[in-house]
Amino acid sequence: MTNKKDQNLEAFRKSNDGEAMTTNQGLKISEDENTLRSHDRGPSLLEDFHFREKMTHFDHERIPERIVHARGYGAHGEFQAYEDLSEYTYADFLTDTNKTTPVFVRFSTVQGSKGSPDTVRDVRGFATKFYTDQGVFDLVGNNIPVFFIQDAIKFPDLIHAVKPEPHNEIPQGGSAHDTFWDFFAQNPESTHTTMWAMSDRGIPKNFRQMEGFGVHTFRLINRNGEAHFVKFHWKPKQGLESMVWDEAQIVAGKNIDFHRQDLFEAIEKGDYPEWELGLQIIPESDEFRFDFDILDPTKIWPEDEVPVKIVGKMTLNRNVDNVFAETEQVAFHPGHIVPGIDFTNDPLLQGRLFSYTDTQISRLGGPNFHQIPINRPVTPVHNNQRDGMHQMNIHQGQTAYHNNALNHNNPHTTPPEQGGFEHYQEKVEGHKIQKRSDSFKDYYTQPRLYLNSLTQPEFDHTVAGFSFELGKCAETSVKQNAVNQLNKVSRKLAERVAENIGVSVPKDNEEVQLEQSDSQLTMEKFKRPLRGHSVGIIVDGNLSRDTLKAYAQVMVDNQLNYAFISDKPRNIEEDFGITETFDTVHPTLFDSLIILAESESIFDKTEEFAELTYQHFKPLVLNENAKKALSNSRVDTSQPGVLTSETPETIVQAFEQPRYWNRN
Ligand code: HDE
Numbered sequence: 001m002t003n004k005k006d007q008n009l010e011a012f013r014k015s016n017d018g019e020a021m022t023t024n025q026g027l028k029i030s031e032d033e034n035t036l037r038s039h040d041r042g043p044s045l046l047e048d049f050h051f052r053e054k055m056t057h058f059d060h061e062r063i064p065e066r067i068v069h070a071r072g073y074g075a076h077g078e079f080q081a082y083e084d085l086s087e088y089t090y091a092d093f094l095t096d097t098n099k100t101t102p103v104f105v106r107f108s109t110v111q112g113s114k115g116s117p118d119t120v121r122d123v124r125g126f127a128t129k130f131y132t133d134q135g136v137f138d139l140v141g142n143n144i145p146v147f148f149i150q151d152a153i154k155f156p157d158l159i160h161a162v163k164p165e166p167h168n169e170i171p172q173g174g175s176a177h178d179t180f181w182d183f184f185a186q187n188p189e190s191t192h193t194t195m196w197a198m199s200d201r202g203i204p205k206n207f208r209q210m211e212g213f214g215v216h217t218f219r220l221i222n223r224n225g226e227a228h229f230v231k232f233h234w235k236p237k238q239g240l241e242s243m244v245w246d247e248a249q250i251v252a253g254k255n256i257d258f259h260r261q262d263l264f265e266a267i268e269k270g271d272y273p274e275w276e277l278g279l280q281i282i283p284e285s286d287e288f289r290f291d292f293d294i295l296d297p298t299k300i301w302p303e304d305e306v307p308v309k310i311v312g313k314m315t316l317n318r319n320v321d322n323v324f325a326e327t328e329q330v331a332f333h334p335g336h337i338v339p340g341i342d343f344t345n346d347p348l349l350q351g352r353l354f355s356y357t358d359t360q361i362s363r364l365g366g367p368n369f370h371q372i373p374i375n376r377p378v379t380p381v382h383n384n385q386r387d388g389m390h391q392m393n394i395h396q397g398q399t400a401y402h403n404n405a406l407n408h409n410n411p412h413t414t415p416p417e418q419g420g421f422e423h424y425q426e427k428v429e430g431h432k433i434q435k436r437s438d439s440f441k442d443y444y445t446q447p448r449l450y451l452n453s454l455t456q457p458e459f460d461h462t463v464a465g466f467s468f469e470l471g472k473c474a475e476t477s478v479k480q481n482a483v484n485q486l487n488k489v490s491r492k493l494a495e496r497v498a499e500n501i502g503v504s505v506p507k508d509n510e511e512v513q514l515e516q517s518d519s520q521l522t523m524e525k526f527k528r529p530l531r532g533h534s535v536g537i538i539v540d541g542n543l544s545r546d547t548l549k550a551y552a553q554v555m556v557d558n559q560l561n562y563a564f565i566s567d568k569p570r571n572i573e574e575d576f577g578i579t580e581t582f583d584t585v586h587p588t589l590f591d592s593l594i595i596l597a598e599s600e601s602i603f604d605k606t607e608e609f610a611e612l613t614y615q616h617f618k619p620l621v622l623n624e625n626a627k628k629a630l631s632n633s634r635v636d637t638s639q640p641g642v643l644t645s646e647t648p649e650t651i652v653q654a655f656e657q658p659r660y661w662n663r664n
Contacts, residue, residue: 003268004264004268004319004321007321008321011321023049023050023053024053024057029050031050032050035048035051036048036051063328063329063363063364063365064362064363065113065114065363066108066359066363067159067359068110068111068159069108069109069110069125069127070108070112070113070114070116071108071109071112071113071114071115071116071118071173072106072107072108072109072125072327073106073107073108073207073259073260073263073264073323073327074104074105074106074107074320074323074326074327074330075104075105075263075264075267075316075317075318075319075320076102076103076104076316076317076318076319076320077102077103077104077105077272077314077315077316077317077318078100078101078102078103078314078315078317079093079100079101079103079130079277079312079313079314079315080097080099080100080101080312080313081093081094081095081096081097081099081277081311081312082097082310082311082312082313083097083311083312084096084097085220085279085311086222086223087222088220088222088228088230088279088281089220089221089222089340089341090221090222090223090339090340091132091134091137091220091338091339091340091341092132092133092134092338092340093130093132093133093134093137093338094311094312094340095340099133101130101131101132101133102130102131102378103128103129103130103131103314103316104128104129104131104326104330104374105126105127105128105129105314105316106125106127106327106330106332107124107125107126107127107207107210107259107263108124108125108127109122109123109124109125109173110122110123110124110125110162111162111163111164111173111174111175112172112173112174113172113173115256116172116173116256117173117251117252117253117256117258118251118252118256118257118258118259118260119203119243119248119249119251119252119258119259120173120174120203120248120252121174121175121176121197121198121202121203121245121248121465121469122173122174122175122197122202123142123143123144123193123197123202124142124143124144124204124207124210125140125141125142125143126141126142126143126210126212126213126234127139127140127141127332128140128141128212128234128314129330129332129336130338131377131378132338132378132379133378133379134338134339134340134379134419135336135338135377135379135421136336136338136375136377137336137337137338137341138332138333138334138335138336139212139214139232140332140333140334140352140356141212141213141214141215141232141234142212142213142215143201143204143210143211143212143213144193144196144197144201144202144213145196145211145213145215145231145233145300146192146193146196146215146297146298146299146300146446147193147215147297147298147348148187148189148190148193148194148298149187149189149190149297149298149348150189150296150297150298150347150348150436150440151347151348151351151436152347152348152350152351152352152354152355153351154187155348155351155355157183157187158183158187158190160179161179161180161182161183162175162179162180162183164177165177165178165179171472173252174469175197175469176468176469176471176472176473177472177473178473178474178475178478180469181469181470181473181478181479181481181482182475182478182481184482184485185478185481185482185484185485186481188443188444188485188488189298189440189443190298191443191444191447191485191488191489192298192299192443192446192447192450193298195447195450195451195462195489196450197465198462198465198466198469199450199454199458199461199462199465200242200243200458200461200462201242202465203242203243203244203245203248204241204242204243204259205241205242205243206241206258206259206262206263207259207260207262207263207273208236208238208262208263208266208273208532209236209238209239209240209241209528210236210240211233211234211235211236211240212233212234212275213231213232213233213234214231214232214233215231215297216231216297216334216343216344216346216348216349216352217229217230217231217294217295217297217344217346217349218230218231218232218341218342218343218344218349219341219342219343219344219424220279220281220340220341220342221339221340221341221342221424222340225425226284227284227342227424227426228281228282228283228284229281229282229283229284229287229294229344230279230280230281230282231279231280231301231306232277232278232279233277233278233279233280233308234275234276234277234278234314235275235276235278235308235310235526236273236274236275236526237273237274237275237276237313237529238273238274238528238529238532239526239527239528239529240526240528241528241658244461244616244617244659245461245464245465245468246615246616247588247612247616250586250588250612251586251588251589254586254588254589255586255589258589263316264319265561266532267316267317267318267319268319271531271532271559272315272316272317273315273316274313274314274315274316275313275314276310276311276312276313276314277310277311277312277313277314278308278309278310278311279308279309279311280301280303280306280307280308280309281306281309282294282301282306290305291442291445292439292442292445292446293437293439293440295344295345295346295347296346296439296440297346297348297349298440298443298446299446300446302449325372325373325374326373326374329364329369329372329374329375330374330375331356331360331363331364331369331370331372331375332356333356333357333360334349334352334353334356335352335353335356335357337421338421339416339419339420339421339422342423342424345426347436365389365390366388366389366390367385367388367389368388368389368390368391368392369390371390371391371392371393382410382411383411384399384400384401384402384411386400443488444488444489447489447490448489448490451489451490451493455661457661459493462493463493463496463497463500464500466482466486466493466497467496467497467500467501470482470483470497470501471500471501476503479501479502479503480503480504483497483498483501483503483504483505484506487505487506491505528658530558530559530560530652530655530656531558531559531560532559532560532561533560533561533591533592533655533658534560534561534562534563534589534590534591534592535555535560535561535562535563535590535591535592535593535594535655536562536563536565536580536585536587536589536590536592536593536594536609537551537555537562537563537564537565537593537594537595537596538564538565538566538593538594538595538596538597538602538606538609538626539564539565539566539578539596539597540566540596540597540598540599540601540602541566541567541568541570541578542598542599543596543598545572547596548564548572548576548578549572549576550648551594551596551648552564552576553648554648554649554651554652558652560652560655563579563580563585563590564576564577564578564579564580565578565580565581565582565585565609566578566580566581566582566602567581567582567601567602567605568581569581582605582609586609586612587608587609587610587612587613587616588612588616590613590618591618591619591655591658592613592618592619592620592621592654592655593609593610593613593618593619593620593621594621594622594651595609595610595620595621595622595623595626596623596626597623597625597626597629598623598625600629603626603629606626606629606630607629607630607633610622610626610630610633610635611633611634611635614634614635614636614639614642614663615634616659617641617659617660617661617663618641618658618659618660619641619643619654619655619657619658619660620635620641620642620643620654621642621643621644621646621651621654622637622642622643622644622645623644623645624644624645627644627645636663636664639660639663639664640660640662640663641654641657641659641660641663642663
């Protein structure tokens with residue numbers, strides 16, 4: 001398999017080889033290095049149309065970045081259903097198990113600008129475009145199953161609060177500042193999602209090991225017109241992993257592209273990431289059976305009450321050819337829907353149905369963005385919409401209206417029985433009113449449930465997450481209000497955070513006793529294959545070729561990513577060698593570290609690598625000399641996940657557990 005760079009070059013050659021350079025008007029160009037001037041040392045002349053055309057185009061190469069989710073990365077793939085779901089829906093990509101539906105996925109951060117680091121603490125976008133045979137279906141979700149607000153009208157407020165502060169545009173890519181925490185404290189509906197964002201879920205290790213959630217409640221409609229409420233889930237076959245906060249911050253500097261590079265390289269290597277589509281389904285008759293409102297986007301449907309039914313698999317298997325043309329120009333919209341799926345009255349979803357087309361019109365420069373290749377459905381498009389900025393079609397015929405007789409009323413509408421979309425005929429009655437249902441007003445039960453489903457290390461990380469973010473706030477009143485809010489969820493959480501950031505905890509709230517809950521699967525319950533785990537192997541420059549080869553072979557056999565690191569690069573043979581030096585990599589960029597040191601010359605340099613790996617709870621494998629050399633360091637070699645004197649064949653055992661949280 002050739003790589004993306006070579007494929008691109010090949011395609012470029014096919015279309016350009018031997019071709020003359022022209023202007024956009026097709027005029028062959030004889031000079032592209034010197035502007036037209038009055039003489040060779042004289043002033044440039046306005047008449048130089050080639051210069052003006054080239055420069056004007058360049059001046060307009062950028063388009064506005066997304067107001068949220070500006071930083072993103074995408075890939076192509078496919079989806080296939082495991083079973084025929086016609087009991088619930090007549091969407092064909094969910095009923096025909098022989099059908100492979102092309103998809104495009106874009107992962108993103110929310111807060112930062114297009115050039116911000118990948119590993120910041122933030123919610124991640126997980127948006128999937130299904131190019132189905134019934135039209136485009138977009139599942140525009142996140143990696144956290146709930147959202148900060150309940151009504152779309154509050155979205156501009158939330159985003160203004162979390163974005164960098166207007167007077168200094170700080171902080172970039174994070175929520176650790178006063179306005180976000182002021183919003184949190186004054187808008188208690190944000191409590192649940194903030195709990196998730198401050199936990200390990202806010203610092204995913206990569207895109208491949210994230211869950212995805214449609215968040216809102218949608219409807220599935222079957223051929224008989226019967227509806228079920230549904231929530232969509234993506235379950236990663238790669239397992240679920242997060243970073244340690246200290247590590248995430250270091251990586252933000254060491255490799256700002258850490259997540260996009262991970263995805264790009266996995267796909268290039270043929271290690272295609274896969275997610276299973278899961279559905280939580282509630283019959284319409286059970287709408288009011290729960291102690292929360294199923295239309296409230298700040299609530300999960302606990303998985304132990306409504307199990308997730310696994311119904312299909314998505315594989316991402318092709319990187320884009322051009323990031324701008326595809327990933328940047330892709331236009332998602334929760335309102336891109338297909339027959340057999342429909343919306344509900346979730347007031348957040350209802351507002352989103354307006355916002356996405358509206359934003360694309362200014363971002364992509366007009367109403368014809370659906371004609372951009374990445375946005376085109378695989379089904380034909382025929383309607384009476386005409387003209388507009390960047391119209392790519394040359395429509396023919398006189399009749400751009402309906403009904404008409406001149407063109408036999410074409411394009412014609414299609415009755416639902418023959419595949420035309422029909423809105424679900426939900427019965428609606430009541431008074432027009434600007435009010436939220438009282439059933440949306442429990443802000444604390446589910447955050448408690450979430451905290452309670454965390455393991456002890458996960459809970460500790462959440463305390464640290466809150467402490468860091470609130471510790472960064474300048475106003476004591478903001479910190480105090482936020483802790484008062486946390487106290488309504490858990491006294492234990494509030495006390496620990498308050499102590500860390502130097503405020504008090506109001507005494508008037510009893511600790512609410514929580515029952516143990518499996519409502520959300522914690523990270524450890526996700527199975528993760530060893531494949532794709534990355535290993536840094538520190539070696540002496542003079543280690544024998546055979547030893548290196550033996551280690552390389554074990555890495556290859558177990559489908560691990562690896563790099564040999566030493567003080568100097570050394571070519572062994574074409575496909576393996578010492579490619580990295582202590583200056584080009586950093587321990588935070590690997591999942592684990594092996595140190596095979598023989599000479600003292602590299603001991604100094606290995607100490608920092610070993611300590612950080614150890615401190616971030618990652619597997620560490622040492623030979624006898626390395627163990628001795630680290631005896632005065634902060635690495636305690638008797639702790640779990642520090643292995644010594646292993647043979648190449650046995651070391652991989654250490655990697656089966658990604659983090660050793662029980663290390664002191
Ligand atoms: Fe979005 N959101 N959003 N959002 N959203 C956008 O659309 C908006 C919400 C999500 O990779 C924007 O094309 C409103 C929830 C993703 O291109 C914009 C509300 C969820 C992406 C917009 C929400 C999301 C966006 C900005 C409250 C998870 C990136 C650029 C009612 C279920 C898609 C754009 C991509 C992007 C509006 C809330 C997910 C402005 C008004 C909840 C993954 O239209």
